[in-house]
Amino acid sequence: MECLGVSSFQNLKALSDLLSTQQEKEEDEDCGNVTACARLGPGHIGPSAKQDKTASTVYTKKNSKDIWSEEEVAEGSHYDDLTDPRPQPEYEIILKQSVGTEDLFLGLSRKDPSSMCCEAMLVKIKLPDTKATDVILDVKEKFLDLRTPNYKLGLHLPHPVHSQEGKAQFFSEREELEVTLLMKRPMDFINMQ
Structure with a gap:
């Protein structure tokens, strides 16, 4: 009887496919000479650690010439x-x-x-x-x-x-x-x- 826990290869692969983006899937397909078992590890689950250059930051400045917004100026x-x-x-x-x-x-x-x-x-x-x-x-x-x-x-x-x-x-x-x-x-x- 096979254990269908998280540790099985098929479950890990399915979880990785759900969490990764389309671009990462295309990059994985480029590495055809490495077996699937050797490529799959804990670091491959979820989105990759690469950061997109257009990623949103906590502070986004508006496209204006204002130095500060109305909310930043103290009342009085x-x-x-x-x-x-x-x-x-x-x-x-x-x-x-x-x-x-x-x-x-x-x-x-x-x-x-x-x-x-x-x-x-x-x-x-x-x-x-x-x-x-x-x-x-x-x-x-x-x-x-x-x-x-x-x-x-x-x-x-x-x-x-x-x-x-x-x-x-x-x-x-x-x-x-x-x-x-x-x-x-x-x-x-x-x-x-």
């Missing part, structure tokens, strides 16, 4: 003005999460102190000698742009935010602007439960 880079002499104010980013007693004492909602469980981002910006009416604030999904007569801040945010659902509050006694932004997370329905 058009706000950068190197000739603007205004200094950047001091700022601090604090991640916030809503925690109740059931979270703190019982651990019922699977929240932990990591940034993955945070719902909001608080940006504190110190603006000395500035009035609330002088502040111009623009928030995008990944960028915060703040302009005053004395300061400018173009801040790339560490996490995407809901740009329409934030709030800002100016504290005159501390000369500080607090911007609270709701974070946009793709897995919020899992992390916030």
Whole structure:
């Protein structure tokens, strides 16, 4: 009784024929003086190691004169003005999460102190000698742009935010602007439960 496993010559030849291309088959037929058993080995199964010169690469450049694409340019880079002499104010980013007693004492909602469980981002910006009416604030999904007569801040945010659902509050006694932004997370329905 013959074993019809992978080790039989006919099965290996059939597997090689299935995996090799037409060009490789033509090259194999050119070698007529060598027996089939001598030519067949583990290296002959599947496509050959020769690489086609027109093989596709991971990075393909488009046929244009563009140096970069729109996706490669960071959001907010058009706000950068190197000739603007205004200094950047001091700022601090604090991640916030809503925690109740059931979270703190019982651990019922699977929240932990990591940034993955945070719902909001608080940006504190110190603006000395500035009035609330002088502040111009623009928030995008990944960028915060703040302009005053004395300061400018173009801040790339560490996490995407809901740009329409934030709030800002100016504290005159501390000369500080607090911007609270709701974070946009793709897995919020899992992390916030």
